[in-house]
Amino acid sequence: MDIRLNGKTALVTGANRGIGAHMAQALAAAGANVALHTRKPREDVNDQAQRLADDYGVDTTVLSGDLSEQRTIDEMFEAFDRHFGQIDILINNAGFENAHALEDMPFEDWQQLLDVNLSAPFLCSQHAARRMKKAGSGGVIINVQSIHDDVTRKGVAHYSVAKAGLKMLTRAAAVEWGEYGIRVVGLSPGAIQTDINREDNEALGIDNMNSWIPLGFIGETGDVSGVTVFLCSEQARYITGTTLYVDGGFMHNVMRYDMRPDHDLGV
Template sequence: MRAAQLFDLTGRVALVTGASSGLGARFARVLAANGAAVVLVARRAGRLDAMRAEIEAGDGRVLTVSADVLDRAAMRAAYDAAERAFGPVTVLVNNAGIVHSDRALDLSEEGWRQVLATNLDAVFFWAQEGARRMTAAKTAGSIINIASILGLGAGKGVAAYAAAKAGVIQLTRALALELAFKGVRVNAIAPGWFVTDANRDYLASSAGDKIKRAIPVGRFGQDGDLDGALLLLASEAGRFMTGTTIVVDGGQVVALPG
C-alpha cells in the first residue's frame, strides 16, 4: 500500500479539543488536509471562526463548537453536533490543556485543581464519552491523548502540570486495555518543547536558551514535527497500536540523567 493511502483519513470524523491555537490548531489543519471532517472545540469563538474559514478555504469539512472542556453538558452537545453534521466521531484528539509556573510551596489549592481538572479530568471524560459513542455506533475509533515529556521527567515549577501529564500517560494505558476488544485504540503523544502562544516569551528568554541546550537536536519543536505521529495514530497505519506513548522531543528525554 502506498503511503498516501495508508495515512488517508477520508471518511473519518475527528474532534480536536483546544483547537483554536497552538498544537491543537495544527492538529486540526493536518487532519483536515488528509481527508477527515474536523470538529474544532475551544472557548475562543473568534479564533475558531478564523480556523473554520482557513480550513474551508482549503476545501476541508469543518464544524466549530465554542465550549469549555470542563463543561460536561457542553461536551455532550459538541458530540451531538458532530454527529448531526458528519456522523459519529471516530478520531478524538484530547489536546486542551493549561500550564502554570508556580513552585510547589506557592501553588494554591485552586491552581492545583484547575490544572488537574483541565489536563487530566477532562481528558478522561472526553475519552469516556467518545468511546461510549464509538462503541454504540459499532465503529472503530482512535483516541489520541496529548501528554508531555514533563509526564516522564519533572522540572521545577510544574508540579501540577507534570502530575497531570503523568496521569494522562497512565490513563492512556488503562483505557487502551479496557477498550481494545471494542475496537477503540487509545494512544498518547508526548511532545517536548514546542513554541506556542502560551510559552513564546518564556522560550525566548535566557531560561529558554538553557532548555534548548538540553535538547540533543539543538532546537525547539516546529510546525510539522508532530504531524507524523498524529497521522500514524489517527489512520490505518497505526491500526495495531494501542496503549503506547510516542515521544516527540528532539531526544530530550533520552538525554535526561539516569
C-alpha cells in the same frame, strides 16, 4: 507515504492555536472532516475552520466551551452529533499550565489544572468511546501528554501529576476498549516552538534550549501534527496503549553537565 483519512471525522480540543491548530490542519489536509474546539467563541477560529474547508474540501465546524465543566463537554458532544453524526478520531489536546512553588500552590489552581488537563480528557474519551462502540467501526483516541508525564520540573508539580495521570489513562483505556477496535495512544511533545510559548522560549534562550536537546534544535508544530496523522491511520493499526515521545531526546538529557573526557563540564 501519502496517508489519507478520507471519510473520517475528528474532534480536536484546544484547536484554536498552537499544536492543536496544526493538528486540525494536518487532519483536514489528509481528508478528515474536523470539529475544532475552542474555549471561547472566536471569530478567528471560525475563519480558520472555513479556510480548512475551502483548502481541503472537507466539512468543518467550530465547538466552544470550558472543558473544566462536565455539562459543557456533554453539550459539545451533542453539538458534534448534530453536525457529523459519527466520531472516528478524538484528539484530547486542550490544556494549560501555570507555575507555583509546591508549598504555596492554591488548591483551586491545583484543581482547575487537573480538571482541564486530566478530567476533561477522561470525560471526552468516555463520550467518544461510547459512540465508537455503538457504531462498531472502532476509532482512535490520541491523548496529548508531555515529556513531563515522566520527567518533572520545579514549579509545575500539578501539571506533571496531571500528565502522568493522563499517561496511565491512555494505558487503561487501551486495555478496556481494545476489544471494540478502539485504539488509545499517548503523544508526548517536548520543546515545540508555537505562538503560545515563543516568548518563554526566547526568555530561556534559544541557544540554551537547543543545547539541552540531543538533536540540537527545538521542534516545530509539524513534527507533532505529522505524527498525529500517522497514529490516526491504518498504518498504525497495531499501535495502542503506548506513548510516543516527540522531543528530540530532550527527556533523556536532564543532567546539564557533561562528564565526558575532553568536554567542558557545561556548568
